[in-house]
Amino acid sequence: MDSNHQWPTWEVFTQKKQGAAHEHAGSVHAPDGEIALLNARDVYSRRQEGVNIWVVPSAAIIASSPEDSGSFFDPANDKMYRSPNFFKTADGLKQI
Amino acid sequence: MDINVKSDDLSEMENAFNDSIQAGKVIEPKDWMPEKYRKQLLRMMSQHAHSEVVGMLPEGNWITRAPSLARKAILIAKVQDEAGHGLYIYSAAETLGMDRSEMIDQLLAGKAKYSSIFNYPTLTWADIGAIGWLVDGAAIVNQTVLAKCSYGPYSRAMLRICREENFHNKQGYQILAYLMRGTLEQKEMAQDAMNRWWWPSLMMFGPSDKESPNSADLLKWKVKLFTNDDLRQRFIDRTVEQAQAIGLKVPDDKLKWNEETRHYDFGEINWDEFFQVINGNGPCNKLRLKQRNDAHSNGQWVRDAAKAYAEKKKVN
Ligand SMILES: [Fe+2]
Numbered sequence: 001m002d003s004n005h006q007w008p009t010w011e012v013f014t015q016k017k018q019g020a021a022h023e024h025a026g027s028v029h030a031p032d033g034e035i036a037l038l039n040a041r042d043v044y045s046r047r048q049e050g051v052n053i054w055v056v057p058s059a060a061i062i063a064s065s066p067e068d069s070g071s072f073f074d075p076a077n078d079k080m081y082r083s084p085n086f087f088k089t090a091d092g093l094k095q096i
Numbered sequence: 097m098d099i100n101v102k103s104d105d106l107s108e109m110e111n112a113f114n115d116s117i118q119a120g121k122v123i124e125p126k127d128w129m130p131e132k133y134r135k136q137l138l139r140m141m142s143q144h145a146h147s148e149v150v151g152m153l154p155e156g157n158w159i160t161r162a163p164s165l166a167r168k169a170i171l172i173a174k175v176q177d178e179a180g181h182g183l184y185i186y187s188a189a190e191t192l193g194m195d196r197s198e199m200i201d202q203l204l205a206g207k208a209k210y211s212s213i214f215n216y217p218t219l220t221w222a223d224i225g226a227i228g229w230l231v232d233g234a235a236i237v238n239q240t241v242l243a244k245c246s247y248g249p250y251s252r253a254m255l256r257i258c259r260e261e262n263f264h265n266k267q268g269y270q271i272l273a274y275l276m277r278g279t280l281e282q283k284e285m286a287q288d289a290m291n292r293w294w295w296p297s298l299m300m301f302g303p304s305d306k307e308s309p310n311s312a313d314l315l316k317w318k319v320k321l322f323t324n325d326d327l328r329q330r331f332i333d334r335t336v337e338q339a340q341a342i343g344l345k346v347p348d349d350k351l352k353w354n355e356e357t358r359h360y361d362f363g364e365i366n367w368d369e370f371f372q373v374i375n376g377n378g379p380c381n382k383l384r385l386k387q388r389n390d391a392h393s394n395g396q397w398v399r400d401a402a403k404a405y406a407e408k409k410k411v412n
């Protein structure tokens with residue numbers, strides 16, 4: 001059995017419509033970026049799910065690790081005053 | 097003792113894992129997970145991906161003989177979707193740490209399982225209708241539930257698939273509905289397809305949970321959310337009326353609406369046949385494996401060309 005069909009993987013991000021953010025759709029195997037784009041189109045956009053596609057070598061993605069998600073996001077956790085709900089205003093007062 | 101401490105830690109982690117799943121947490125690839133969870137998922141997902149891929153073969157058999165250009169175009173689109181489904185699920189399965197090439201090698205070597213339904217032959221055009229309606233219909237019932245399973249990449253792949261399956265289901269039903277409005281011969285052809293595909297479709301949900309060894313774990317981990325029997329019943333309840341609406345007879349003398357349970361009662365499934373097919377003795381097991389291997393080696397030049405092109409560009 002040949003295993004030479006294991007091309008590197010590329011992560012696929014599709015943009016649903018102009019102005020929307022690109023969203024992760026899944027991954028494809030391809031020998032290079034150009035073919036990765038074609039494969040991504042055929043696999044993740046057969047029904048106009050996208051107007052634009054990014055492909056990124058999977059190995060190029062650097063992700064935070066779930067184990068230290070607590071300490072990693074700590075700086076945000078103890079600053080609840082960043083949320084407007086932190087501030088109490090008089091009842092019935094109109095917000096901006 | 098060191099070893100005991102470690103196994104205590106492990107069971108503690110496992111308990112925490114089980115609790116988080118009960119609380120509705122979705123597991124992502126980099127999260128810690130028990131080895132058994134990873135293995136069971138990998139087994140399920142690779143079998144599922146293989147089923148999508150092998151599932152193209154019985155239908156592909158009719159692409160050149162579909163009765164009109166429109167039917168050809170629709171069938172090609174349907175079969176292409178199944179290729180896509182295979183790719184989504186392989187891609188999701190790879191996040192559990194096995195390369196796609198390894199999964200594919202297992203399939204080509206005949207060491208991997210796929211849905212037993214694809215080991216039945218497609219003898220007439222009506223079979224294409226029966227597959228879309230019944231086989232994809234059963235797949236929809238399964239996959240809608242899997243879309244809520246605890247493993248993120250699998251559930252997202254299922255969501256994507258579910259959006260496409262209704263097209264498969266409806267085009268199949270329409271094929272049979274048209275035949276049932278046709279000549280006596282066409283009606284008989286449709287009924288014959290119904291007779292051959294009904295029971296194997298019910299088997300797609302797997303044996304009763306009392307007899308499937310992994311069910312308890314899978315339910316606990318929310319990889320499965322309902323038992324095989326529950327899902328089979330759901331499929332039957334939804335399908336019987338569709339059959340009646342176009343004049344097809346369900347080939348089961350014991351089928352009867354039960355006012356008390358609000359479900360259809362149905363006859364005994366031939367599980368001997370199911371296990372025969374699973375263990376390689378179905379009508380088309382050998383043929384499918386050969387067709388899949390041929391398709392793979394016939395595609396070798398495409399892979400070679402793509403690789404050569406990528407290397408050539410790197411040099412320039
Ligand atoms: Fe599918």
Ligand SMILES: [Fe+2]
Pocket residue numbers: 178232235261264
């Ligand atoms: Fe399908």
